Amino acid sequence: MLEVKDLKAGLDGTEILKGISLNVKKGEVHSIMGPNGSGKSTFSKILVGHPAYDVLSGSVTLNGENLLEMEPEERALNGIFLGYQYPVEVPGVNNAEFLRMAYNEKLKKEGKEEVDPLDFDILLGEKMKLLGMDSRYKERSVNEGFSGGEKKKNEILQMAVLEPKLSILDEIDSGLDIDALKTVAEGVNTLRNKDTAIILITHYPRILEYIKPDHVHVLSAGKIIKSGDFALAHELEKTGYDSLVQMAAEKD
């Protein structure tokens, strides 16, 4: 589904990603782990086409199509979804209305008819129930004044409504207490299926106990220094990033 080849990218002229290659297939969950500043968030921003970041070289394709040439909204409509680490507040814009707009764009792209507010309200209500979200979040402004946990739930709600092919979840666990973490993880798990893929970006292995990845990659200083299966996450929990980073440095 997603093929990343020797991707180099940066911000304001500084190279942050120094050659990343990654292959994500349908139905897979990949976890990208790494210490702060390793380039995890940059990687996610590059995939969704954030204008502040520059691709220096390499290629990224989604189902064979050149992703790097697409506008951000095109990427989204082609099924890429980013679950934000810090969801953006949009005062004055009704949360349900925002979601309906996004949902209708998706329907339009698929050549289907747009959904009216009443039908959408029913759909949204079902998804919110799934995530244990209070229905009053429908009528509030997008993320405005939401607690950290509600903001993250709202991201997963959007994912549930839009049903993307590839979801990139950036530190979806940060700032969550254990109950909220469980709810969010359960929500993500119900959305897992054989046709979609997830890239789970995280600093802490904790969330991997709830969302079990098929592949784990360790990112350090802009490079994937080690890839493995779920066992690698356990190893990391015991030894921490330092020893791995050191080993990689010695190999160079």
Add this chain to the structure above:
Amino acid sequence: MEKKIEKNSELSEIVGDQKEYKYGFVTDIESYILPKGINEDTVRAIWAKRGEPEFMLEFRLKAFKKWKEMKEPRWAHVDYPPIDYQGISYYSAPKAKKKLETMDEVPEEVRDTFDKLGIPVEEQKRLSNVAVDAVFDSVSVATTHKKMLAREGIIFCSITEAMNEHPELFKKYIGTVVPTGDNFFAALNSAVFSDGSFVYIPPNKKCPIELSTYFRINTEGSGQFERTLIIADKGSSVSYLEGCTAPQFDTNQLHAAIVELVALDDAEIKYSTVQNWYAGDPETGKGGIYNFVVKRGQCRGKNSKISWTQIETGSAITWKYPSCILQGDNSVGEFYSVALTTGRQQADTGTKMIHIGKNTRSVTISKGISADHASNAYRGLVRVAPGAENARNYTQCDSMLVGDKSSAHTFPYIESANDSAQLEHEASTSKISEEQLFYFQQRGISREQAINSIINGFCKEVFNHLPMEFAVEAHKLLTLKLEHSVG
């Protein structure tokens, strides 16, 4: 919902489908233009040219005398070079062979102009729910729906017709809300005003359709000085809308109008403005309209209500304060405003709520949006007179900045002489950020739609007060004007 609303051709034309100012064309028509400059003879010439009744000469000369002794005010938070009042032509009118009897006698070029602007002045093309008075340069060229309104006892005509056909009514109210010597621009207007609209709603009559005036400045170097007078008699109500455009000239043009509203006992006037005068070159700031207008409403009777709603998107400089004098007990004043400035535009606008009667209430909701190098100031006065027991005011002024070169300012004034007054003031400043727009894009929503949605959210409280079919279009106008500013 929005899609189901039938588009109003008038405003959808004001809005248009393009980003460029599309009303910049000039109509090639033979006009009678008074030579530039102003003195007593000019005032007499205007009076004579317009074939006005005797009492108007006195009115005009009195105003001119006052104006000569006044100095142009400079306290607004706007910046413009001195205006050469001798360099303006004070009267310009399309040449007509005789008095117009029917729409067909409107000169073809003028009719074409309004057609091009989407203003249906011809009876057969008129909007079914809106009556239009079209003012071309200084002259009212066509008023629609007259017969139908006359059956209801409603007078909707040009101000010229009003002073000739209804002199008693006209004399009773003209200059009573904005006196001739009220301020520099009011005095100038009173001396040289050419035409405008007049509305009278008889007692207990609810005007069945929207009334509307459409203003068009055509001639380069001419000023536009029109005057609107609306009287809602006891227990009556009316909703009125004005729209404005002008051609694109490199020179600045002065628009100094006066609007007077009078609401008697239990009457209600709702006055809405969608202003899209030429704003000048967005890069250099060259050209554009100076929109220096005096708008004032008087709630003269008890339980009366006056409501101003304005969507200000055009003009090089907008400088005006649609105000309410709440004289009658239990009267209500409202002011809902969206002022958008982009490019090099400047605005200093707001309202004055003067509480005189007992239990008077007022609400001010102001939304200022400033982009590019533009400056946007809110200035508002709430005054409570000693006898205004239990006066209440709620003011909310919100500013939104787009980009980092624009500016927003707030100048609230509160003067209360009665301890029972309850006055509230809230203010906020926010910004459309790149991160917000990207968030929309990441969900598959275009930047244009994102801006649309954010601006609509920001202005919702004001749009809600526009007649419905205009609200959709007003919101589109804002989006189009902002589009190239944000990205």
